[in-house]
Amino acid sequence: MSPRHDPVDWQPVCRLAELEIERGVAALVHGQAVALFRVDAETVLALANHDPFDRHTVLAKGIVGTVDGVPFVASPVHKHGFDLRTGRCLDDPHVSVAAYDIKIVEGVVMVGHRKSVAA
Numbered sequence: 148m149s150p151r152h153d154p155v156d157w158q159p160v161c162r163l164a165e166l167e168i169e170r171g172v173a174a175l176v177h178g179q180a181v182a183l184f185r186v187d188a189e190t191v192l193a194l195a196n197h198d199p200f201d202r203h204t205v206l207a208k209g210i211v212g213t214v215d216g217v218p219f220v221a222s223p224v225h226k227h228g229f230d231l232r233t234g235r236c237l238d239d240p241h242v243s244v245a246a247y248d249i250k251i252v253e254g255v256v257m258v259g260h261r262k263s264v265a266a
Contacts, residue, residue: 157250157257164254166191171207171220176258181247182207183256184231186218191256192231193247198222199236206244233262 160174166185173196174181182196184207196204201224209220211231218231228237234246248259 157252157259160256160258162254163189163191163251163256166256169211171209171211173204173207174258176247177260179245180204181258182209182220183249183258184211184218184220186211186213186231189251191249191251192218193249193258194220194229194231194234195245195247197244198224198227199242199244200225200227 158176160176160183166172166183168185168187171182171184174183180196181193183191183193185191194206196206198205203224205223206220208223211220219228219237220231221228229235229244230237232246234244236242246262248262250257
């Protein structure tokens with residue numbers, strides 16, 4: 148098993164049933180402010196909880212939606228959309244926020260470390 152997926156690297160955050168669909172919540176995970184988004188009955192995605200355009204910790208309060216099959220959150224401050232799968236800004240491909248690994252184990256949402264940034 149690689150160190151990236153070592154069980155000690157996964158932090159339990161909450162029960163899946165506690166998250167509302169198409170809503171975000173903030174959590175402190177591995178010392179970082181993370182925004183969790185339940186996009187459907189079984190899928191949770193996570194991004195760093197800051198708007199990279201001004202560094203306010205607000206993404207968990209953003210509007211969640213889908214455009215062209217891409218789940219996104221729109222920052223409540225500047226309205227920029229961020230792909231919930233990758234953290235890339237939909238309006239400016241040079242800007243992104245960290246995306247985190249998620250798994251659900253026996254109904255508990257577990258957050259891993261930051262995903263690798265694709266080149």
